Amino acid sequence: MTYCVAISLDEGLVFLADSRTNAGVDAVSNYRKMTIFQKPGERMMALMSAGNLAITQAVKHYLNHPEPDSPSIWNVDNLFDAAQVVGDAVRKVRDRDAEELKKSGIEFNISLIFGGQIQGQAPTIYQIYSAGNFIEVTAETPYFQIGEAKYGKPILDRVITRSTPLKEAAKCALISMDSTIKSNISVGLPLDMLIYPKDELAASHLMVIDEKNEYFKMIHEIWGKRLRQIFAEIDDPVW
Amino acid sequence: MTYCVAISLDEGLVFLADSRTNAGVDAVSNYRKMTIFQKPGERMMALMSAGNLAITQAVKHYLNHPEPDSPSIWNVDNLFDAAQVVGDAVRKVRDRDAEELKKSGIEFNISLIFGGQIQGQAPTIYQIYSAGNFIEVTAETPYFQIGEAKYGKPILDRVITRSTPLKEAAKCALISMDSTIKSNISVGLPLDMLIYPKDELAASHLMVIDEKNEYFKMIHEIWGKRLRQIFAEIDDPVW
Structure with missing residues (x-):
């Protein structure tokens, strides 16, 4: 499986992805799930994916090889249109493959x-579905998760706001990832993290985080230790 | 949905269940998911359920109305046999209903x-599947969860051992439940909690926990506040 999380804040964006892919426990390998598309100074876009790897790779191929004279993530002038281009690429792959996959x-x-x-x-984040449609983050829910999202959701719900x-x-995204890795063997290191300060228009803070980080x-x-510590400090129930 | 957790410890057993049932968000209601079967001084058994409510109720009916002169949870002399009786009740319901449900x-x-x-x-805990088969807790994994299990799994993984x-x-089960309730609207109060000290052979510490508890x-x-506090105390990443 996969766990990816992206957060939209007043100060900018955070993207974090694990890199474990599996087709059954005997076919575990590493694939990067974060791809950066950028023309520094003009546009910076990040794509993270969960689900069928062949579909993901085909979508990325279409994004990198747009039809001449058609809208592409490289020439549209806002991110909504770029998300539509990505959605169209998903639909193109679906039109080609969905029937055959079903067989x-x-x-x-x-x-x-x-x-x-x-x-x-303004910077923003979209979640794009198999149908090629999408939703945008809001002030109330400034983050999206894909893949094994549940283990790492409580800490996001408790900490993250737009401000x-x-x-x-x-830091919160990394703790959310750490909880997920601890509880689900299908999510694993290395991680790709992009911290994007608003208006930089380049992916200058991109990190690969492995066992040695x-x-x-x-x-x-520290998180596990401090959790156990605050756990111990809370009174036991009395009956 | 549902969230139930049971933990097997050297000192005894803990059972915790929420009570929210839904068939779509416009059909949310409360049903107790924990049922106690006991002959104080001789046997104490607790059953918690997730999934189709009609199936659950039918299983409980069969447990409470055993065939005369056949093994029942009231007359077997060990918990493995009792789990088999429960598994047989599941199979009886399946034989009657599965085909019709499929239609x-x-x-x-x-x-x-x-x-x-x-x-x-010795006290112990089983997880019983739709097929009527079951597994027992082990020293390495002394707890079972059913229903919306993922949100509340990290804290169990960090804190719980047999000792x-x-x-x-x-306390840990309640924190696990609190995280689940915060992140998933289909899980809700009131909660049923049974704390069973080994060899009591009666359900004497059974609590209903509602908003007023x-x-x-x-x-x-406190948990949310302390979490945010230890979160704040951890250094931010440097890039």
Whole structure:
């Protein structure tokens, strides 16, 4: 499986993806689930994917090889139109593959998070469905998750608002990921994290986080320890 | 949906169930998901259920109305045999209903947690599937969850071992439930909690926890607050 989370804040955007892919427990491997599309100074977009890997790769192929003289993520002037281009790419793959997948008993299944900023527009994030339609983050729900989303949702619900500082949101995303990795073996390191300060129009804070990353190791150790500590400090029930 | 958790410890057993049932968001109501079967001093068994409510009620009917002169949860002398009786009741309901449910496009779907103690035996817990087969808790994984299990799994994974004291495990189950309720609207109060100290052979610590319960209110407030506090104390990432 997969776990990806993206957060939209007053200060900018945070994207975090794991890299474990599996087709059964005996076919586990690593594939990057985050792809950056950018023309520094003009546009920066990030795509994260959960679901069928072949569909994901086909979608990315179409995004990278647009038809001449048609709208593409490289030439539209706002992110809504770019999300439509991504949705159209999903539909193109579906039109080609869904029927054939069905013959093998496989559902056409993909979830995408797509976000970023185009010059002159506010940064934002969309979640794009298998049908090619999409929703945008709102002030009330400033984050999207795809894949194994449930384990890491409680901490996001408790901490994140639009006004959370960018670095704090990155820390929260990493704790959410750490909880997911601890409880679900199908989600694993390395992680790709993009911290995008508003108006930078380039992916200049892109990190690969593996077992050796000191910050993630610290989060992993400290968070578990502090959780057990505050757990111990709460009174036991009396009956 | 539903969230139920049961924990098996050196000191005894903990059972916790929510009570929200829904058939679509416009048909939400409360049904108790925990049923106690006991002959104080001889046997104490608790059953918790997730999945189709009609199936659950039919299973309970068969448990309460055993065939004369056949094994029942009231006369078997160990909990494994009692779990088999429960599994047989599930199969009886399936034989009667599964085909008919299928005609309405409904899967025969039920998950049960069944545990307790019979005089002269160690207390234990089983998870019983739709097929009527079952698994028992082990030293490595001393808890079972059914229903909306993922939100509340990280805290169990971090805190619970076989040697966790009974009251601490009850506290952990309540925190696990609180996280689930916060992140999933289909799980809700009131809760039924049974704390069973080994060898009591009676359900003497059975609590209904509603909005007014001071301890659960405290957990709900303090846990969220302390989480945000330890979150704030961890250094932000540097890039």
